[in-house]
Amino acid sequence: MTIQRQYVLPNCSLVLEGLSADTSNQLSILANAEFKLVGIEQPISGGMEFFKALINAVSAYCQRLISGLDHPEHTASQSSLVVVEPDDGQYHRLTFKSGVLADSSDTETSEAQTIKISTVQLFDMAEAIDQFCADSQALPDVSMPLAPLPRKYVKPAEPLVQRALPPLLGVGTLAVAALGLFFLPVPELAEPGEPQNAAALEEPVSTDPVASDPPDLSEGAASDATETVSDQSSEPRAITDNAQLAALQQQVQQQIEDALSEDTALEQPLSYQISVADDGDIVSYNHLDDASLENLDSTPLPTLTYIPVGASEAVATFEVTFATDGTVEVSTDQSVVTPETVIPDVVPSEVEITAPEEDQTVQPEASQENPSEDTSNQSSTPTKSANSTSEVATADLVQAGELSAFITTPIQDVDRIYTLNQELRRTIINNRDPDRSGPEARYRIRLDEEGNVTGYKAANDIAEQDAASFKIPDLVKPTPGDQPQLDFLVVIDDDNVVEVSPWDGWP
Amino acid sequence: MTVKSPPEKPVRSPILDKLPNYGIQSDECPRRAKTQLDFILLAIEALELNTSQVMLAAIKELGLQDVLKSRVHLWRLRSTNPLRKFNQRQPLTIEESKALVLVICFLCRKLTVLLRQLFLGYQQLQDQQLSLDHHFRLAKYLKRFKAHFRARMNPKRAMVLAYGTDEKLDGLALSLLTQLLLCTGTRGEERLWASLFDGEVS
Numbered sequence: 001m002t003i004q005r006q007y008v009l010p011n012c013s014l015v016l017e018g019l020s021a022d023t024s025n026q027l028s029i030l031a032n033a034e035f036k037l038v039g040i041e042q043p044i045s046g047g048m049e050f051f052k053a054l055i056n057a058v059s060a061y062c063q064r065l066i067s068g069l070d071h072p073e074h075t076a077s078q079s080s081l082v083v084v085e086p087d088d089g090q091y092h093r094l095t096f097k098s099g100v101l102a103d104s105s106d107t108e109t110s111e112a113q114t115i116k117i118s119t120v121q122l123f124d125m126a127e128a129i130d131q132f133c134a135d136s137q138a139l140p141d142v143s144m145p146l147a148p149l150p151r152k153y154v155k156p157a158e159p160l161v162q163r164a165l166p167p168l169l170g171v172g173t174l175a176v177a178a179l180g181l182f183f184l185p186v187p188e189l190a191e192p193g194e195p196q197n198a199a200a201l202e203e204p205v206s207t208d209p210v211a212s213d214p215p216d217l218s219e220g221a222a223s224d225a226t227e228t229v230s231d232q233s234s235e236p237r238a239i240t241d242n243a244q245l246a247a248l249q250q251q252v253q254q255q256i257e258d259a260l261s262e263d264t265a266l267e268q269p270l271s272y273q274i275s276v277a278d279d280g281d282i283v284s285y286n287h288l289d290d291a292s293l294e295n296l297d298s299t300p301l302p303t304l305t306y307i308p309v310g311a312s313e314a315v316a317t318f319e320v321t322f323a324t325d326g327t328v329e330v331s332t333d334q335s336v337v338t339p340e341t342v343i344p345d346v347v348p349s350e351v352e353i354t355a356p357e358e359d360q361t362v363q364p365e366a367s368q369e370n371p372s373e374d375t376s377n378q379s380s381t382p383t384k385s386a387n388s389t390s391e392v393a394t395a396d397l398v399q400a401g402e403l404s405a406f407i408t409t410p411i412q413d414v415d416r417i418y419t420l421n422q423e424l425r426r427t428i429i430n431n432r433d434p435d436r437s438g439p440e441a442r443y444r445i446r447l448d449e450e451g452n453v454t455g456y457k458a459a460n461d462i463a464e465q466d467a468a469s470f471k472i473p474d475l476v477k478p479t480p481g482d483q484p485q486l487d488f489l490v491v492i493d494d495d496n497v498v499e500v501s502p503w504d505g506w507p
Numbered sequence: 508m509t510v511k512s513p514p515e516k517p518v519r520s521p522i523l524d525k526l527p528n529y530g531i532q533s534d535e536c537p538r539r540a541k542t543q544l545d546f547i548l549l550a551i552e553a554l555e556l557n558t559s560q561v562m563l564a565a566i567k568e569l570g571l572q573d574v575l576k577s578r579v580h581l582w583r584l585r586s587t588n589p590l591r592k593f594n595q596r597q598p599l600t601i602e603e604s605k606a607l608v609l610v611i612c613f614l615c616r617k618l619t620v621l622l623r624q625l626f627l628g629y630q631q632l633q634d635q636q637l638s639l640d641h642h643f644r645l646a647k648y649l650k651r652f653k654a655h656f657r658a659r660m661n662p663k664r665a666m667v668l669a670y671g672t673d674e675k676l677d678g679l680a681l682s683l684l685t686q687l688l689l690c691t692g693t694r695g696e697e698r699l700w701a702s703l704f705d706g707e708v709s
Contacts, residue, residue: 010623066686067543067702089633090626090681120626123688130693146694146701147708148529154706 003027005138007131011038012124016051016138027138035128037121044096044115052142053081055129059144060084061092062126069149090119239278239316245332248316251280253330256320259300260328270295270322275315281306283315411449411486414507423451424488425500431471436496441466443490444503452477454485466492520570523605526700529708535598538589540703542666544599544607545588547690547699549659550683551614553652554621558614565613566606574606592661608700615690622688629681639677652680 005027007014013036021028034045035054046054061084064070083095094115117125133144239245252274271288285301287293296302299322321329411417424447442459453475458464467473470492487503536544552558559578566575575581584603586595615622621644628642640646653676660667670676690699 062689063698063702063705065682066689066698067705068682069705090629090685091633118626118630119685119688120623120630123692126689127692134693146697148701148704149706149708151706151709 002031005132005135007128007135009124009127011118011121012036012128014125014128014132016132018139025137026140028140030139030142035125037115037117037125039121040115040117044094050081050096055132055142055144057082057084058122058126058129059146062122063146063149067149069154084122087116091116092119092122093117239314244278245316248276248278248280249318249330249332252276252282252318252320253328255280255282255304256300256328256330259304260322260326261300266295266298266322266324266326269324270299272299272301272320274301274318274320276318277306278314278316283307285320288319407446407485407487409484411484412507416449417486417502417507420447420449420451420486421488421500421502424453424490425498427475428470428472428490428492428498428500431475432492432496432498433469434496436466436469436492438462438466438494440491440493441470443467443470443472445472445488445490446485447488448483448485454478459489520573520606522569522571522609523574523602526605526608526696528601529701529704531601531704531708534600536587536601536604537704537707539707540604541587541599542590543703544604544611545585545591546679546683547611547686548585548607549655550652550680550687551611551618553648553655553680554618554687555614561614561617562610565610569606569609569613571606571609574602575610590660590664590667592659594661604703605700608696608703612690612695612699615687615695618687619691622684622691625684626688648684649677649680652676652683 003018003020003025005016015034015036016027016030017032017034018027018030020026030048030051032045032047033051033054034043036043044054057080081097085093085095087093094117096113096115129144132138133142239248268291270292272285272292273288274285275283277283282301282304283306285305287296301320317332319331321331323329411420424445439462440460441463443463444457444459445453446455448454453472455476456467456472458467489501489503491499493499548558555561559581562581563578566572566581575584583595583597584599584607585591586593587597587599588594625642625645625648628645629639632639632642632645639649653673656670656676656679660670662668670679686699689695692698
C-alpha cells in the first residue's frame with residue numbers, strides 16, 4: 001500500500017511517496033520525494049539518496065545564513081550530490097549533480113543542473129524539510145540533527161600569515177639589534193675612589209670660590225661667600241696676637257686706601273668682612289648687606305684678593321667700611337672674634353670719627369654689639385678709678401677686670417668646672433644686695449682653677465652700672481695669664497635670682 | 508499575615524529544555540552570540556514599534572519571567588553586546604540566552620507575514636533592477652535599523668567601523684532579515700540556538 005505524505009507551504013510543496021514496512025500507517029520506505037516550487041515548472045524529485053543529500057544541504061545552508069559561517073555539508077565538493085550556494089542579492093543557487101534528479105537521466109546525462117531560488121522559496125523548502133523532520137509518521141530513521149559548527153571548521157578571522165607577522169617582526173628586530181650591539185666594544189669599568197682622582201676633585205672645592213672667580217659674584221655669591229667665610233674661620237688658625245692684629249689692621253687699611261681710586265663716589269656706605277692672612281694679603285671677603293653686594297665692583301676688594309696657595313694659613317678677620325666720601329675704616333670684626341680692646345693708635349683718627357655713624361646706619365647687627373663694646377670701653381675708666389683705690393696692682397695686670405680675648409689654657413675638667421660654677425654662684429649670692437630689684441644683669445666672669453676671679457666684663461648696660469653693687473670689681477685678683485682659666489656667665493635677673501653657667505656651655 | 512505555604516521555589520521553565528546545551532562547559536555565552544542576539548533584537552526593533560512592550564508581553568506568555576525579570580534586566584542583557592556604546596562587562600548566561608532565543612523566535616513568528624512581504628518586495632525590486640528605496644516598508648526598515656545601529660554601537664570598535672557605510676549597514680540589515688525569516692520556521696529556535704555556538708564547540 002502506497003503511503004503519501006504532503007507538506008504544503010506557500011511557495012513550496014514536498015510530497016513523499018513510499019511504503020510502510022508494517023501494518024502501521026508509518027512511511028518507512030521512501031520511493032520518491034518531490035519538491036514543487038512555485039515559479040519553477042519542473043519539479044525536483046529523486047530517490048532516498050537524493051532526498052537525504054538535499055535536506056542536509058539545504059539545512060546546512062540555512063545555518064550558514066544565520067551564523068554566517070560555512071558548514072562543511074554545503075560546501076562544494078566532488079562527493080556532494082546537492083550544493084547550495086548564494087547568488088546575487090536574495091537569490092540562491094541549487095546545483096544538482098548529474099543523475100541525481102529522477103527525470104534528468106534521460107536528457108542531460110553528464111551536466112549538472114542548477115536552479116535559482118529566492119530566499120522565500122529557500123525558506124519554504126527548509127520549512128517543508130523541518131516539518132518532515134518533526135513528523136513522526138514519515139521516515140523515522142531519517143533525522144537531521146542541528147548542531148553548532150565545530151571549531152576546526154571555522155577559519156580564523158585573520159589568516160595565519162597576518163597573525164604570525166607581529167611576533168616574527170619583534171623577534172627579527174631583537175636579532176638585528178643584538179647583532180648591531182655585538183660589534184660595539186664592551187665599556188671599560190673605571191674603578192671609583194682612586195686617590196689622585198679624589199684629590200683632583202676636592203681641590204677646587206677647598207680653594208676659595210669667591211676669590212678664584214670674582215666676576216661671578218653677582219649671582220649666588222651670597223651663599224658661596226658665607227660658606228667661604230665660615231670655612232675660613234673654622235679651618236685656618238685665627239691670629240690672636242694683639243700686636244700682630246694691630247699691624248695687620250694698619251697694613252690692610254693702607255692697602256685698601258692705596259687701591260681705592262680718588263674719584264670713587266659711593267651712594268651709600270658699604271661694609272665687608274674680610275679675612276687677612278698673616279702676611280697682610282686679603283684672602284676672602286664677604287658683604288654684610290645687600291647694597292654692599294651690589295656695589296662690590298666699585299670697591300678695590302676683588303682686585304686685592306689674593307688666592308692662597310695653602311689652605312691652612314693663619315688669618316685675621318676685619319671689618320671694612322667704605323664711607324660715602326671715599327674714606328675707609330678697618331676695624332676688628334666683633335661678629336667673629338670675641339670682643340677685645342682696640343688699641344687706640346691703631347686706627348687713624350680721622351677715620352675713627354666716621355665710624356660710629358656708619359655703623360649705626362649701615363650695619364644693624366653690628367650696631368647692636370658696638371654700643372655695648374663702646375660703653376664697656378668708656379666705663380672701664382670709672383671702674384678703673386673705683387678699683388684703683390682698693391687694688392691698684394689688679395688694675396694694672398688685668399686692666400680693671402678687662403678680659404683678654406682668648407683663654408690660652410681653658411679648664412677642661414668637668415668636675416672642676418662644676419665646683420667652680422657652684423663656688424662662683426655662692427659668692428655672687430653672698431655679695432649681692434638682698435633687696436635688689438631691677439632689670440636683668442649679665443656678666444662674664446673669668447676664674448682660674450682656684451676659683452679666683454681674674455677678670456670680668458659686663459655684658460649689658462645694667463650690669464655695667466650695678467657692677468659695684470655686686471662687689472664684683474672687689475673680687476678680681478691678679479693672676480698670671482698662663483694659668484688654666486674659664487669664663488662663666490652670671491645672670492642676676494629681675495627677681496634677684498642668680499644663675500651661673502660656663503660661658504661656652506657645659507663641656 | 509500568616510503564611511501557610513512554603514516559599515515558592517523558582518520553577519525552571521520547561522520550555523528552556525527544548526534547547527540542548529551542546530556540551531558547553533562554561534556558563535557564559537561566547538562573544539559572538541552576545542553580538543548576534545543583540546543585532547537580531549535590533550532588527551526586530553527596526554521592524555516593529557514598541558518592541559520592548561511586545562517583548563515583555565512575550566516573556567510573560569512564554570513563562571520566562573524568572574529568567575528575564577524586568578525591562579531593565581532585559582536591557583542589561585542586551586548591553587552585554589561588546590560592540591555597544593554602554594557595554595556592560597557582565598556575562599550572559601546560557602539560561603538567559605536560551606530565553607532570549609525563545610523570545611526572539613516568538614516575536615519573529617508574529618512578524619511572519621511582514622517578513623514574507625518584505626522579501627517578496629525585495630525580490631520584485633531586484634528583478635526590476637530597482638534600488639531598495641522603492642519599497643516603502645523595506646526602506647523604512649533599513650532606515651530605522653541604520654539609525655538604531657548608529658545610535659547604540661560604539662563607533663570606535665573595529666567591527667562597527669566595518670559597517671561604516673550605508674551600503675554595508677543595508678547588507679547587515681538584509682542578512683538579519685533573512686535570519687529573522689529562518690527563525691519563524693518550525694525549528695527556528697533550534698536553528699538560531701545552534702548558530703550561536705558555531706565555531707565555539709570542539
